[in-house]
Amino acid sequence: MTPGTVAVHGAREERNIIQRTPASMVALALLTTTLLGLGATPANATSAEDTLFDSAQLAVGLDPVDAQALDQGVSVKVQNDEAVAGFGDFEVGIAPSADVFSTTVLPAGIRVMSRIDDGAESTDFRVDLPEGATLIPRDRGYVAVIGAGGTRIALAEIEEPWAVDANGKTVHTSYRLDGDILTQSLHGSDIAYPVVADPTITVGLAGASEGPGAYWNMTGLQVKIISAITVSTLGTALAGGCVGAGKMPSVGWIIQGLCSFVGVPTLQNIWGGVTSIFRNTSVQNTGCYQVKIAPVGMRLHKVDRSNCA
Incomplete structure (x- = not known):
């Protein structure tokens, strides 16, 4: 496998840094040989962006290495400008608006990290849900649910947010949902930019006693x-x-x-x-x-x- 290749539904050998080109903000750089023709500018696997995203995850006690195996039934993919986690027939996607973002594959989902540049106080993510599903608040994150006659089917979870500045210091952060746009805001002063901010999608419920899947x-x-x-x-x-x-x-x-x-x-x-x-x-x-x-x-x-x- 060539460096930077994205393995479909699985782990990658190198970090997937995605960077929008100034000339076309809709063209994204997925580090795959099939997408290099889109006019995107790939970041080198040993670039400052790579170090930035890895260091931020380590600062909050998270493993920056892609999972080498997915939980049974789970699918994970990065396509165009969106990271998608699925189980069976349902999928939940997160599409960052940031010029540069990265992903880390998890056994039951995917971590989607955006780079927030100097002066910005927030970043947006578009959330794509299965038909009929909605997001409801849970702790500091959200759960994607479908109503079933007065009962609820939980499909996926967006875990509580975190953010880390350029000095490795955690930054107070929160979500706000408006339609299908999830905004992650930074709070406080003396923030060293750039900042890494993250929503993580897991299928089913994070930490659920019987692993990923749909829960009634x-x-x-x-x-x-x-x-x-x-x-x-x-x-x-x-x-x-x-x-x-x-x-x-x-x-x-x-x-x-x-x-x-x-x-x-x-x-x-x-x-x-x-x-x-x-x-x-x-x-x-x-x-x-x-x-x-x-x-x-x-x-x-x-x-x-x-x-x-």
Whole structure:
């Protein structure tokens, strides 16, 4: 592999520094031989930018080396001006507006770092979500979720932000979301430029007990109601598609919401495993619980109430 090559869906041998040319701010330099013809200016793998991004990650205790293997089912790619992390059929993308940015591949996602130059107090990132998904605040970051009839499916997470200045000093930073634009702002004085600022995307939830994937969140009462629906009952309802499932008494709106996301075949395949987990778990009506559905997890986990709709 030639230096700077981006491995599709995996790790890279050298850091991927992306730099926009002054002549064309829409032309980006991905360090791949196939993209060098776009009029972009690649940064050398031993350049100041390379050192800047590596040093910033080390300053906050992060490994600057790309993961050599991805978690099962996870895909990661850098294409055009966007970094994308996916699991199965869903993908979440981050497109930085900065002239120079870099990425580090993680086992379950990708770290997207922008260089903020002298005098600037913020940088923007466009967030591309699956159809129907929205970002909701979680701690100092965001979770990408899809509503499913009063329950929530968590698809991915944008972890809390960090920023490091040219002296290796951490800078107080925060996010603000406006539509699909995520703005990361710097706070404080005596900041040495350039600054490295980062949103990290992970599929599923960062640190989730059963690894990357899609997680279905619901109350204990909803768990009890859903667990009563047998595979055969669901199969009969699904003869009319997701809309047919929506006509089921008590739970139709929940099942239709889930079906709209995973589709009829997948819903039929996972239902037995999911409801078996539900029936074998003691829950409290007002508690909030989470089960992995893509792929099906091993157990139901009690989580913070903020995870439920």
